[in-house]
Each structure stands twice: as C-alpha cells, then as structure tokens.
Amino acid sequence: MSDDLFCEIIAGRRPAHVVSSDEVAVSFLDVRPVFKGHVLVVPRVHVETLTDLGEVGPFFERVQTMARAVEEGLEAGGTFVAMNNRVSQSVAHLHVHVVPRQKKDGLRGFFWPRTKYDSAEEAESFAARVRAAL
Secondary structure (H helix, E strand, C coil): CCCCHHHHHHCCCCCCCEEEECCCEEEEECCCCCCCCCEEEEECCCCCCHHHCCCCHHHHHHHHHHHHHHHHHHCCCEEEEECCCCCCCCCCCCCEEEEEECCCCCCECCECCCCCCCCHHHHHHHHHHHHHHC
C-alpha cells in the first residue's frame, strides 16, 4: 500500500462512511459529493490508473453492483459513473465515481459542482441506504 488518502481509508487509518468492503474493493461516500449519496469505488490494491489495474473484471463487477445499489437505495433515476486517469485525478489512486442522478438535477457536461453533508449523521444515513440495497 501507498500512503495516499484512499490507502489510509482502506487500512482503517482514516475515517470514512464505508458502504462496502471486500477483498477486491472498498466503497465509501465522497466527502465532497456532486449529489448526496455519491460513492467512490476504489481497488483495495494500490494502483494509480486503470491501465495499472491488471484484471479489471472483478473490480468493475463491484462498480456495477454499486451503481445498482445507489439507484435502488437512494431511489435515483439513474447514475453517472466516471473516472479520471491522472489528469483531474484528485487522489493518485484509481477510483470510480458513482453519482446518483435524477432528471433535471442540473448536472451538465463535465462541470461537477460539489455539495456537503450537513453532518456526519446525514452522511451515514446515505451510506446506510446504499448499504441496505447491496
């Protein structure tokens, strides 16, 4: 493991609202969500980009499962699933954004306005709803 923020969350050295964790990936709420319920799915093994990952199938099965859980758990109309490789990657650890969407929610193109949770309790309530849908 590296010393990046996501490796610290995976190792339990940093707090996060974890939604799911297994031998392949850890998923947790983004602290600066585009919309509340925005989940990051990160591989447990430290890799910086998609091309560094090796076998992608098991990881993307987790991404697919999380997209379904975000839609069901948050009663979202759909999801926006995205990743950056190096450019615009705020943490140098591969991560996939799973963002809940509703029609006419205001998200346009690649401009990602960010919001905040009102409290840790509110964040945990979103994590619990997604977790329950898994």
